[in-house]
Structure formats: C-alpha cells, structure tokens
Amino acid sequence: MNPTDLPGSPAVADPTAGADRLPTQLSTEEFRVLAAAGVSRAVLPGEELFRRGEAAQSMFLIDTGEIRLSFDDGLADKLLGPGQYFGELAVFIGRHQRFARAVAETPGVLYEITQAAFQGVIEREPAQVARFMQRSFAYLVAGEHQLVQHLKRRNEDLMQTLDTLRQTRTELTVAQQLVRTDDLTGLANRRGLYRFLDELGRQNLNDLKLALLLVDIDHFKLINDRSGHLAGDAALRAVAEEVRRLAGPLELPCRLGGDEFALVLRVSDDGELANRALGLMSAVRSLRLPSLREHRLSVSIGGAFCEDPGGWSNWYSQADRSLYEAKRQGGDHWRLAR
Numbered sequence: 001m002n003p004t005d006l007p008g009s010p011a012v013a014d015p016t017a018g019a020d021r022l023p024t025q026l027s028t029e030e031f032r033v034l035a036a037a038g039v040s041r042a043v044l045p046g047e048e049l050f051r052r053g054e055a056a057q058s059m060f061l062i063d064t065g066e067i068r069l070s071f072d073d074g075l076a077d078k079l080l081g082p083g084q085y086f087g088e089l090a091v092f093i094g095r096h097q098r099f100a101r102a103v104a105e106t107p108g109v110l111y112e113i114t115q116a117a118f119q120g121v122i123e124r125e126p127a128q129v130a131r132f133m134q135r136s137f138a139y140l141v142a143g144e145h146q147l148v149q150h151l152k153r154r155n156e157d158l159m160q161t162l163d164t165l166r167q168t169r170t171e172l173t174v175a176q177q178l179v180r181t182d183d184l185t186g187l188a189n190r191r192g193l194y195r196f197l198d199e200l201g202r203q204n205l206n207d208l209k210l211a212l213l214l215v216d217i218d219h220f221k222l223i224n225d226r227s228g229h230l231a232g233d234a235a236l237r238a239v240a241e242e243v244r245r246l247a248g249p250l251e252l253p254c255r256l257g258g259d260e261f262a263l264v265l266r267v268s269d270d271g272e273l274a275n276r277a278l279g280l281m282s283a284v285r286s287l288r289l290p291s292l293r294e295h296r297l298s299v300s301i302g303g304a305f306c307e308d309p310g311g312w313s314n315w316y317s318q319a320d321r322s323l324y325e326a327k328r329q330g331g332d333h334w335r336l337a338r
C-alpha cells in the first residue's frame with residue numbers, strides 16, 4: 001500500500017517538494033522505489049524490530065501502522081507512521097550498533113531493505129536515492145545537534161542540582177554548629193560538650209589523661225546588679241575568651257550556662273592540670289573591662305580526672321564538689337578532686 005493512499009496519513013501533495021514533508025517522510029516516488037527493493041513484513045503490537053546496541057543490518061519503511069523508537073539518556077520516544085522510515089544508517093554505513101529500540105505500536109506492514117538491496121536501488125535509481133540520502137543526512141545532523149543541546153541542558157540541570165545539594169549541606173553544617181554553640185560566647189554549649197564526649201571514646205589519648213575543669217565566675221550576680229546586664233555579658237565574653245585560649249586543638253572549652261564554664265583537657269599529671277587552672281585564674285584576674293568599673297574579675301575552679309568508668313555525670317559531680325570547696329574558700333581558688 002502506498003502511504004499517501006491511507007486515510008489520515010500525512011499527505012504528500014508533490015513528491016519533489018520536501019518542505020511540507022516530515023523529515024523522515026518519503027515522497028510517493030521514493031517509497032515506490034525503496035519498497036520495490038524490500039521484503040514486506042507484517043508486525044503485531046509489541047513486536048520488537050531491533051534493540052538498542054544490536055548490530056544493524058537493514059532499514060525499514062512503514063507501509064501501515066505505527067512504530068515507536070525509544071532512546072536512552074532521557075530522550076523522548078519517536079512515533080513513526082505510514083510513509084516514514086527508520087534504521088537507515090544500516091544501509092548507509094553498514095554494520096553498526098542501533099541507537100534506539102524499535103517496537104510496533106499497532107498492527108502494520110513494513111518493508112525491510114538490506115544493505116545489498118539498497119545498493120541495487122542506488123544503481124537503478126541514483127537520482128532518487130541521492131535526494132533521499134541528502135535529506136536523511138540533513139535530518140541526522142539536525143538530530144545530532146538536538147542531542148548535543150539536550151545533553152548540555154541536562155548537564156546544566158545536573159550542575160544546578162549539585163549546587164543546591166552543596167548549599168543544603170553547608171546550611172545543614174551551619175545549623176548543626178549553631179545548635180551546638182553558645183550564642184553569647186561562641187563556645188560549645190552543653191549539646192556540643194555531649195557530642196564531644198561521645199566522640200572522645202574513639203580517640204587515642206597517647207598516655208595523656210583526660211581531665212575536667214569547671215570554672216565559675218565569682219560574684220557574677222553583683223556585676224549584673226551593679227553594672228547592668230550588658231556589662232555582665234561583656235564579662236562572660238571576656239572570661240570565655242580566656243577559657244578558649246587555654247584549650248588546645250583536641251580539647252574542648254564550653255559554656256555550660258550562666259557564669260559556669262567547663263574545659264575538657266588532656267594532661268600528663270596533677271601538676272600540669274594545676275598549672276593550667278592557675279594560668280586561667282591569673283589570666284582572668286588580669287582582665288580590665290571598662291564597663292565593670294572597679295570590679296575585679298576572678299574565677300573559681302574545680303577539677304577532676306575523668307578516669308572513672310561512671311562517665312560524664314560522675315566526672316561532673318566530682319569536679320563540682322571541688323568547685324564548691326574552692327568557692328567556700330572565698331573564690332579565686334582552685335581545688336582538685338581526690
């Protein structure tokens with residue numbers, strides 16, 4: 001059957017005018033010449049004509065029915081109808097791997113043309129075949145261009161998605177940091193401390209001992225009462241800075257709340273722990289904050305070694321008892337739990 005005889009099929013008014021044809025639509029004359037070289041074959045819906053990657057050996061003309069070409073890489077399927085052709089590279093360039101999968105969408109009739117048969121057509125009808133090939137190549141080049149554009153667009157989409165992911169990850173990291181950080185001083189807060197303690201279990205101490213210092217500002221309430229809350233905040237920030245300065249890279253300075261700070265340290269013995277506590281007390285004593293007027297800042301410190309298997313709450317209560325004793329001495333003192 002001739003494609004132009006089909007009701008509703010794209011009519012080919014003038015076989016020589018290519019402009020009003022679909023790119024893969026044959027003129028009546030082309031269809032006649034090519035079909036004459038092919039073998040007619042009936043197909044049923046779902047019948048596969050070739051698979052992607054399969055060695056190509058022949059091209060097909062559609063006499064009746066519809067064929068679906070499916071590509072990978074997210075390209076849209078193509079539905080071809082009567083008077084159209086597909087798989088032509090097989091006869092142009094010989095054996096190659098199919099780019100698409102071709103499956104019958106409806107019952108229909110096709111003409112299958114082998115490369116040898118196509119060679120015969122070239123010899124018999126060179127002018128017809130030249131026009132047909134010229135159009136096919138132009139269509140293939142346009143298709144290639146479309147594919148490149150499509151891949152570029154996909155690449156852009158991918159880059160944008162990656163960027164969004166990166167941004168989300170950064171925002172998450174910032175959010176996690178904020179959750180573990182004390183707003184006023186920028187030191188770790190209690191949550192940050194617990195997280196640090198969780199991770200400590202996996203670290204090697206290299207013959208050092210883990211120790212906890214609890215640091216409390218003496219008579220802090222007086223600062224708030226006499227100089228105001230802002231002056232109190234400034235004092236907290238200044239002491240926090242000294243606490244931070246005392247901590248090494250694998251140690252944690254933090255503010256537990258109010259005027260109470262904690263330091264998790266790695267020391268070799270009691271002597272080193274005492275030196276570091278005394279160093280902090282001396283640094284705080286030297287602070288001069290204009291907003292505090294005559295008030296001299298000092299801290300009391302309670303220390304404990306974290307050897308007890310009882311864990312954090314045990315270490316904390318030992319250090320807290322020592323802190324209480326230091327406070328009882330009138331402040332500006334330090335005690336180590338025995």
Ligand SMILES: Nc1nc2c(ncn2[C@@H]2O[C@H](COP(=O)(O)OP(=O)(O)OP(=O)(O)O)[C@@H](O)[C@H]2O)c(=O)[nH]1
Binds near residue numbers: 184219220221222232
């Ligand atoms: N400015 C300021 N004050 C705070 C903040 N958090 C807690 N405070 C105040 O800190 C004060 C702590 O008081 P106390 O626990 O009695 O401590 P203290 O006056 O240092 O007493 P001793 O520890 O016995 O020397 C309270 O008055 C709280 O209101 C804060 O973020 N900023």
